[in-house]
Amino acid sequence: MRSWVAVCLLAFAAAAAAQPAKKVLRIHTAGPNDTNVDNTKLAVEFAENANKAVSSVDVRVFPASQLGQTREVIEAMRLGSGAAGTSGGPAEYASFVRRLGVLGLPFLWKSYDHAIAVLDGPVGKELDQDMERSGFKVLSWAVSWGFRNVVTAKKEVKQPADLKGLKIRTIPTKVFVAAINSMGANATPMNFGEIYTSLQSGVLDGYEHTAATTISFKFNEVACCIALTRHLMDPTFLVFSLAEWKKLSPAEQAALHKAATDAAMVVRQMAPQREGEALAQVRKLGMKVNEIDTAPLVKAAVVAQDELAKEFGAEKLLEQIRKTR
Numbered sequence: 001m002r003s004w005v006a007v008c009l010l011a012f013a014a015a016a017a018a019q020p021a022k023k024v025l026r027i028h029t030a031g032p033n034d035t036n037v038d039n040t041k042l043a044v045e046f047a048e049n050a051n052k053a054v055s056s057v058d059v060r061v062f063p064a065s066q067l068g069q070t071r072e073v074i075e076a077m078r079l080g081s082g083a084a085g086t087s088g089g090p091a092e093y094a095s096f097v098r099r100l101g102v103l104g105l106p107f108l109w110k111s112y113d114h115a116i117a118v119l120d121g122p123v124g125k126e127l128d129q130d131m132e133r134s135g136f137k138v139l140s141w142a143v144s145w146g147f148r149n150v151v152t153a154k155k156e157v158k159q160p161a162d163l164k165g166l167k168i169r170t171i172p173t174k175v176f177v178a179a180i181n182s183m184g185a186n187a188t189p190m191n192f193g194e195i196y197t198s199l200q201s202g203v204l205d206g207y208e209h210t211a212a213t214t215i216s217f218k219f220n221e222v223a224c225c226i227a228l229t230r231h232l233m234d235p236t237f238l239v240f241s242l243a244e245w246k247k248l249s250p251a252e253q254a255a256l257h258k259a260a261t262d263a264a265m266v267v268r269q270m271a272p273q274r275e276g277e278a279l280a281q282v283r284k285l286g287m288k289v290n291e292i293d294t295a296p297l298v299k300a301a302v303v304a305q306d307e308l309a310k311e312f313g314a315e316k317l318l319e320q321i322r323k324t325r
């Protein structure tokens with residue numbers, strides 16, 4: 001009896017050993033562990049789709065920068081180490097792929113549909129090729145859940161002229177600074193963590209961000225009003241290390257590509273609804289939300305768009321984006 005049991009155990013062990021180990025694919029996102037956030041939703045949706053479709057891989061999402069800061073993760077990916085991929089905006093990759101900077105130009109996007117048409121069209125394909133030449137594989141493109149707007153502490157902005165001279169906090173990059181300055185305000189680069197107290201003390205007149213971020217960080221406690229400038233909207237995408245991608249079989253690549261495409265479609269479809277919900281929530285919290293005539297702001301931003309596109313080597317891409325309907 002004992003010998004029979006031993007034989008069975010050996011048989012089970014041999015069968016288990018014969019099963020090939022799953023390929024663990026780690027996905028980084030700086031977003032919190034919350035699928036109400038666009039980048040996290042994209043990563044989690046992709047992982048769930050992939051793990052259902054492919055038995056030979058185990059896709060795992062590591063939110064809240066658990067694998068390191070995004071730039072460090074990307075640098076490791078180029079060398080084929082660390083994370084298999086990331087979900088997030090293209091700005092972090094623009095240091096390696098200059099022409100990606102064109103996607104962040106002020107007042108570039110007319111709507112979510114406009115952005116999606118560009119990303120699914122020739123511009124998106126060219127940028128995919130740029131990424132591949134730099135060691136990355138783009139699996140899918142989506143859009144963020146909300147355009148960025150100007151939020152003010154005390155002064156209500158009802159028309160473009162009301163922005164003149166306001167000290168507005170922004171991210172310390174040329175694109176964001178150019179966006180704010182082109183509106184007649186004074187861009188004030190500052191760390192994100194300093195916004196709340198700077199609004200309280202009057203160091204800042206306001207900041208620019210999405211309605212969802214205003215809610216998440218309780219900026220409604222120190223800000224009164226939102227002007228719907230819609231000056232920036234970050235696309236988001238799912239990117240793999242090209243070295244890691246090449247380790248996968250053609251069948252695995254096809255299944256993961258479909259999993260990423262399906263995940264991006266979900267995120268795209270949710271964008272208008274999520275933005276609307278966030279704006280409704282800030283109104284409930286007592287903030288004033290004003291539609292303003294952005295035509296003068298769009299016109300003023302053309303010079304900044306042209307200058308920055310030239311710096312990025314993306315003049316032709318900008319021309320294509322402007323022509324896309």
